[in-house]
Amino acid sequence: MSIFSPQLNTRFDELLKRYPVPRSAMVPMLLYAQDELGYLTPEAIREIAARLDESELAVHEVIGYYSMLRTKPAGRFHVQVCTNISCLLRGGEEIFEHCKQRLGVNNHGVTPDGLFSLEEVECIGACSWAPAVQVNYDFHENLTVAKLDQVLDKYRTGGVQ
Amino acid sequence: MADTEKLVTFTVNDRKLAAPAGTLLIEACKTANVEVPSFCYYPNLSLQAACRMCLVEIEKMPKLQTACTVLVAEGMVVQTESEPVRKARKSALEFILTNHPLDCPVCDAGGECELQDMTFRYGAAESRFVEIKQHRDEQQWSPVVYFDRPRCILCYRCVRVCGEGMDVWALGVGNRGVSSVIIPNKQDHLECEECGMCIDICPVGALTSGAYRYKTRPWEMKHVANVCTFCGDGCKTTLGIRNDEIVRGDNRDKSGINGDFLCIKGRYGFDFTQHKDRLRQPLVRVDGVLKPVSWAFALQTVARRFQETQAAGRPIGVLGSTRTVNEENYQLQKFARRVLQTNHIDHHRTADFPALYDALAGKHSPVPLAASEDLKTAKAVFLIGSDPTNEHPLLAWNLRWGYRLNKTRLYLLNSQPIKLRRQAFRAAIVPAGSEGQAIRFLNGGGAVKATLSQTAGPDDKRWPQTPASRPEATQETLGDFRERLQKESDVIIVFGAELRGDDIHELVKFGSSLPGTTRYIALADNANSHGAADMGLYPDLLPGYTPVADVAARQRFESLWGGAIPSAPGMDAGDILGTAGKGELGALYVVGSNPFRHHPVDPAALRTTFVVVQDLFLTETAKQADVVLPALSAYEKQGTLTNTCGEVQLQKGGALFEGAKTDLEILHTLAGLLGHKWAAPDADEIFTEIRGNVKGYNVSLVQVLAGSSALSMSVNGPVPHQHALTQIQPNRDSLFTAGSLGRYSTALNAILEKRLRAEKV
């Protein structure tokens, strides 16, 4: 029995057709699996390894390499604050510090209600609109501390997603 | 692989050099005695270029180059000692040392650490790095493997040797960049073959061994070359001996037939020598109980009882060992035949050598036997039966080597999908017991159903682990197997105990029909199984497979041994034990063997049988003995051993054990007590006698004494040998068992216990 939804399994089938070597599909498979499950559970790792005919260790190597792949649950809203050069110059660090205060967690922390998690990240490709924050797959740009509070509030009241 | 035909010329440090095209610059320099330091480069593993220690200057190239990845080219001009190179080396070391702890005073690798040596030689005395070093506590990954993360210099040798060399793939790299770390396959522990290759290949003290860690220093030990006493492959294990006790085993000097390979048994199994149950004093049964006695009393008792048994005309059976050295085996059968006047002598047989030598009669040249190393370069290997990964770890390593580096095509015929199928070119899975029939099919007769799995060929390095759903193939597919195999030339045929007697004749018939020179390896299980067979531990065969019934041969040995020996073939092991079970055996002399473990004999039936057991431990057999004589182990004596391929190697001993004696000394003393004037027990003298008188053993003395191997060749002529094929009983050992002996190794037991616990969870 697969632990993934039928839709995801269909997606995997299609992915696997795209590459000459099955293990090339590992990164997208992991990413989609993480989207569905929230994080990469031991069962998910086992199943993906088996589908690719790779060892679980090989899957762990890839997960360890990419910081966007995680083996621990994140919050429902994963707040990723960029503090790389452009954002840094335009107040990224303050944004990050403020997030810590507001959410009451440190880097990689999850709020007790499981709603938010926080992560300091490298450039997310939104330099032109720095400082930027990514929440799940949504971007929030040209932020100030005040704007950030509004963003977080929206998520908290369930207005978004 | 280097193309040996074309030489290219190039210059290193103003010296003109030449090397075959395709040679790595680092290797070419090594050959020319130019030192290029390296950490991550390791011969015969994939290239890594991770450490930057091997940087050299090459003219017309804009930057320094890694000598471990550059191939020599015509006209290349290289500097290995220029100022930029010196600086780069120093920086590479400084970089590696940024997070390296100052552990040298306690680190196991201290004194034989490549990082220590390099820093001493090329390094900077001070570090510019002022940040706090990242510390992580030492982790235990398995009973034998420990990991000290801060010491790791990320050369990835361990990862590569475990994956490419062992085909286990148990080590990987976690994280990225500065936080990269070696990780085990089960998150916080290892589930692997526990070979310890990763530990010995580690240039620093990051991976350390449970057996050796924090025990001693390399310069406090003497390092003595020995042949591993476990399986039949005959790896050289260099024992580190301190205060007469073995503290480690390895083969880092790559001096034996095994290079740096050792499986867990050769590397860690030596601890049986210090097991608390080791016998230190002879025992004699008094009023039904085994009581410690003096050597003199025990030996006199044995001599007296043997004499009484002979006088009463009751049969004496002798069961020899597959672990004692050739000299002891030779003297044992001499003792049986000449002193005890009996041909009732046998040993635990695990391969049918007589049948092989009989089938090979007349095929002297070119030599029809393959040495273990030949498997590394064979074009094609045909492997029938056995599971070398478990039963012959060195041969399996060599087979993987051939596949990986020389594109050896491995043809596999087995009843099980053994692990080596991952290196197979063609694999035929036939029903158990039908291997012989399959060989007949190859010779053009009979029908056999085979599940034939086809692999993608030698380029596909990680063949699927579970070819579960392959269709049951018909005769045609085994036909395809045959067709391909018949096109191969210079094939090495390796076969397990699945083939015996006539099947081996069929096999040699098939082998002879192949183009080129076909060579053979018969797989036997214990360290000196082949030697025991060669030395004549058979009821009907004298040393060198000469029939005891052959008048001329017998007379030759009679004149050598100064007296008559019985001419009629004796009882084999099965009959000896059967006779004992009926209460009809007068005496049973068991040397280094434990027959009652698998063939228990009713103690009541043994009441009239005088049983002597000579061994290291109170085995199932020894428990029923009237006299138990404590013997020294293989690592405490000198002599020669013959591995399953027929390679003769020297055993140097080196360890000491109080209270026990060598089997040789015991035999010579007993012979003396029984009125035979044997010379002093000198293994060298006896080896000379063997070389002069056992056919196939006139091997080069220089070669053997120098510590390398010499292939014996007991192919002399027909070997008329009638025996029950059921006498051949393979151990079916796993990587962590070794007949009766493995049970006394703490290291092996720790692994078995760990596995049992894991199964229960």
Ligand code: SF4
């Ligand atoms: S002990 Fe052998 S099998 Fe285990 S991780 Fe090390 S190299 Fe691999």
Ligand code: SF4
């Ligand atoms: S543990 Fe040893 S062999 Fe493995 S990468 Fe680190 S230094 Fe190299």
Ligand code: SF4
């Ligand atoms: S392969 Fe055999 S001979 Fe070599 S170390 Fe292992 S048990 Fe000993």
Ligand code: FES
């Ligand atoms: S630096 Fe923050 S988005 Fe590029």
Ligand code: FES
């Ligand atoms: S030896 Fe060449 S880079 Fe490590």
